[in-house]
Amino acid sequence: MPLPTSSPSAQHVDARGVLALLDALEAGGHDPHSLLVARHGHVIARGWWAPYSADRNQLVYSLSKSFTAATVGLLVDAGRVALEDKVFDLIPATEVPAGAEIHERFTRLTLGHCLTMATGHEVDAWTAAVGKAARTPSDDGTDPVLGAILANPPEQEPGTVWAYNQIATYLAGAVVRAVTGDGLLEFARPRLLDPLGAHDVRWHRTATGRELGFSGIHVGSDAILALAQTHLDAGRWDGEQLLSPEWVARAVAPSGLPNTEADPNPDWAQGYGCSFWNARHGYRGDGAYGQYAIVLPEEDIAIAITSEAVDMQAVLELVWAHLLPAVDRDGDAAADDDLADRLAALQVPTPASTGTGPDEASWTRAGDSTLPEAYGAASLSRSGAAYELVLDHDGTKAPITVGDGAWTESVLAVDGAELPVVAAGGWQEDGTFTADLRLIETPHSVQVRTHTDGTVTLGWREVPLHGPDPVNVAVRGPALPAQT
Incomplete structure (x- = not known):
């Protein structure tokens, strides 16, 4: 069931702040596709820039990681895995190509290390060789990607350093497949995605049919908002405890590990949990080109944004500059109506003829x-x-x-x-x-x-x-x- 709707002023948000955010997203050249805002469990703004619409799914790049982590959370809550479990104890040898050796550091790699990007690698280990392996079929049922990953062992001990690392989430997805016997999407669909209202979800896969996990999920903006709201509500969604409060607390808590790749953007320098970034305000899942599931616990707000933005820090700055000051600021019915009209009329600039040409x-x-x-x-x-x-x-x-x-x-x-x-x-x-x-x-x-x-x-x-x-x-x- 989707969240109930409300006027912004009824949830103590001045609609003028949301209107200013819409203006700023457009004026800044961020090519916004959707914006959804919920406060106190009520949707106060929900709009798509046509031709984007509520019934369409969109590739959300690394926001996929947050969906993968939540899927792992289901297994942790069910007692089927623990974050302390060794990854290559959970992944059977039948998945690993013949001749691949497991370096001793990989033997100590845990599921928790993977979710927190603490594999011990100093840089992203999804190399060209791993990408090539992902495009390689397998005749014996093994996963060529695992062979390529194992060929590049961590430089440091797992759990000692942090580096944003695609193979970390790929391995977490491999654990889901190994433990459940299902594909990542197959397992997540009835237990996570369907409850969140994510329908017709598709996921990019390798040549052997394994979901990437770290990227590639195609979901709608309502499902992104639902993911954010579920974490805001300590794992509850639609009256049920979808994820445990303990899991959510662990997922959003920063690891505190030293970062091998310091980021000049302030909202990427606040720490990383289990596939959620901490920020100067709250925390979020995000994906390249401006896909966001933002959670603001102090304000009791959840936000979903999709776009083709290049400067992702700039988009967050606009949220902080325009939406946050509108929280608990007096609004009125006239501003609420202006926002409703604006949301209904959102549209990407539409090219048209200004002259004539041949047929x-x-x-x-x-x-x-x-x-x-x-x-x-x-x-x-x-x-x-x-x-x-x-x-x-x-x-x-x-x-x-x-x-x-x-x-x-x-x-x-x-x-x-x-x-x-x-x-x-x-x-x-x-x-x-x-x-x-x-x-x-x-x-x-x-x-x-x-x-x-x-x-x-x-x-x-x-x-x-x-x-x-x-x-x-x-x-x-x-x-x-x-x-x-």
Whole structure:
């Protein structure tokens, strides 16, 4: 059951602060996709910038870690594992490729070390070799990723230093698979995700079908808010104790270990718990490009934000600057109504025609394109009130419908992957054609900009962490490649 709704003023929040936050997110160029705020267990603000919407899931990158940690918490609460358990006592030898040796430091690595990023590595150990292993099939049922991880033992004793480390959460997910016999998503779905209202959840997997754990989950903003609210309420959700208060207290408490990679951003320098960051105000789970589950215990507030933000510290600064001062500040019904109207009308700026152009045109790839060279050309034809933009991918035609001043949905189908795309654009006064392609189940968008010399720039607004090929962020398709 979702949280009940309320006006901000009824929960002693001045709606003007939320309005100022909306303004600042837009003015700062943070490309916000959703903002949800709850206080005292009531949703006081809930909105999506169209074409993003409540019924869509989105890749949330490292916010996945917080969902993985909560799944481990279910096992800890059930007494099936303990944080003191040795990881390679829990993961059976049948998972480890033949010939892989377990260094003595790895024999002392515990589940708690993994959740707190205290593996003993001084830097992130998800190396190029591990990534290659994640794309490698297995004929014998073993996990090539484990072999690659074991080939790079920690420099220090586990539990003595902290470094943000993708393999740590991958190993925690491997423990879930080993102990339950289920995939991470399969185990989490009925016990965590379904109760939180996270539906049709998908997760990036390796070539052997194992979820990444540290990244790759696709969930909706309501589920992100529910995760934050559950931790705010000491593990209770919808009247039930989903996670124990003891687990939540442990999960959000900073480890206090020395950081091998000091971060200049103040809200990344306050300590790290079990896949939750401590901050100057409260704590949070987060993911690249501005995906947040923020918990403010002193204010009794939970927040969910999704976006394609580059400066994640700047987004937090806006929350501290605009929302926090509005807490326990007098509001009124007029401001509440203004906020409700604003939330209902949120929209990403929608490209449209400002000039005219031919009904058909074609271009070759410009040198400043950030999509891979396989995307070598594009062509365009008018289709009623919209356009059909066709990307040439190594000779395969991949059509996308582009609405003129209206977001229009289609599917980019490339190499067996299927990416829902919502696109808008049109001809400009200078004789060029521009379009924005929103890969709506991810934070990312592709900007199409043609030039009068017959070329077209096919460029990411921000290149995905998984690489420049759109295939790498897809979680749909009948022949989906391995995603890492």
